[in-house]
Amino acid sequence: xxxxxxxxxxxxxxxxxxxxxxxxxxxxxxxxxxxxxxxxxxxxxxxxxxxxxxxxxxxxxxxxxxxxxxxxxxxxxxxxxxxxxxxxxxxxxxxxxxxxxxxxxxxxxxxxxxxxxxxxxxxxxxxxxxxxxxxxxxxxxxxxxxxxxxxxxxxxxxxxxxxxxxxxxxxxxxxxxxxxxxxxxxxxxxxxxxxxxxxxxxxxxxxxxxxxxxxxxxxxxxxxxxxxxxxxxxxxxxxxxxxxxxxxxxxxxxxxxxxxxxxxxxxxxxxxxxxxxxxxxx
Numbered sequence: 272x273x274x275x276x277x278x279x280x281x282x283x284x285x286x287x288x289x290x291x292x293x294x295x296x297x298x299x300x301x302x303x304x305x306x307x308x309x310x311x312x313x314x315x316x317x318x319x320x321x322x323x324x325x326x327x328x329x330x331x332x333x334x335x336x337x338x339x340x341x342x343x344x345x346x347x348x349x350x351x352x353x354x355x356x357x358x359x360x361x362x363x364x365x366x367x368x369x370x371x372x373x374x375x376x377x378x379x380x381x382x383x384x385x386x387x388x389x390x391x392x393x394x395x396x397x398x399x400x401x402x403x404x405x406x407x408x409x410x411x412x413x414x415x416x417x418x419x420x421x422x423x424x425x426x427x428x429x430x431x432x433x434x435x436x437x438x439x440x441x442x443x444x445x446x447x448x449x450x451x452x453x454x455x456x457x458x459x460x461x462x463x464x465x466x467x468x469x470x471x472x473x474x475x476x477x478x479x480x481x482x483x484x485x486x487x488x489x490x491x492x493x494x495x496x497x498x499x500x501x502x503x504x505x506x507x508x509x510x511x512x513x514x515x516x517x518x519x520x521x522x523x524x525x526x527x528x529x530x531x532x533x534x535x536x537x538x539x540x541x542x543x544x545x546x547x548x549x550x551x552x553x
Contacts, residue, residue: 272301273300274304274325274326275291275531276326277329277331278321279331279332280309285306285332286545293540293541298532302532314335314338328359328527329358331358331368332357336355336356337356339359339368340356343366343367344365349373355372357370358527373404374526379514385485389413389458391418391458393461393462398462399462402491403428403429403432403441406439407435407438408435412458416456418445419445429441449477453481453482454481454483456483457485459476460489461488461489461491461498465492465500467494468494471499473499482509483509484509485510487512489513493516496517497513498516
């Protein structure tokens with residue numbers, strides 16, 4: 272039986288084992304997936320041990336997506352660009368790093384019948400890095416504004432990624448909690464943790480009254496499935512499409528699953544399973 276695991280700290284609320292073990296069972300694949308929680312001070316020691324064990328692959332989450340790169344034997348072009356790996360494939364003892372957050376983010380957008388040219392990204396942390404790269408390098412949007420509480424953080428992130436998004440105009444802005452004019456944006460993406468359970472009344476934007484008609488609002492938060500931000504978007508009465516973080520969570524897991532097994536996850540079955548787990552946790 273092949274072994275897989277997620278590595279990070281903390282992992283108390285990680286849903287990766289639930290998602291992957293369900294998918295393995297549904298596909299009849301003899302494999303198991305577990306959590307390997309590593310305190311940051313022990314990271315190098317434990318990784319060295321794991322390199323000597325028999326695993327088929329790993330997922331990497333906070334705070335090790337960058338730190339793990341020095342332990343990889345090879346990386347794909349996406350990892351090289353954004354300096355973050357969330358998936359490892361082990362073949363003949365060699366570890367190769369991938370970033371399936373990019374594919375996971377893009378997939379729900381490609382399924383929509385909306386044209387995305389001008390985007391607003393809320394937040395400038397690690398999640399924003401993958402989103403900006405995906406929009407600029409894969410979807411090749413015309414313009415992208417990164418808004419953060421500390422505008423300098425947004426400026427620094429843009430400086431790091433602008434060479435990987437040559438066809439996209441990158442701008443920075445302050446995320447100051449005031450009502451914003453959103454009429455120019457086809458897509459608004461929340462990459463901050465605001466609105467995550469149990470703080471479900473929090474939102475990165477106090478008002479969506481000035482949201483563009485036909486816009487897409489995408490929240491990377493997956494618990495709850497409909498955040499305050501998404502609920503506010505739907506209440507505008509405009510022709511708005513919303514995408515929940517659960518969509519990205521499953522799609523990025525599916526991309527990793529395919530790298531490991533050559534098969535896709537049973538999407539609807541996994542989606543139903545995830546929804547039940549989140550409902551029980553509340």
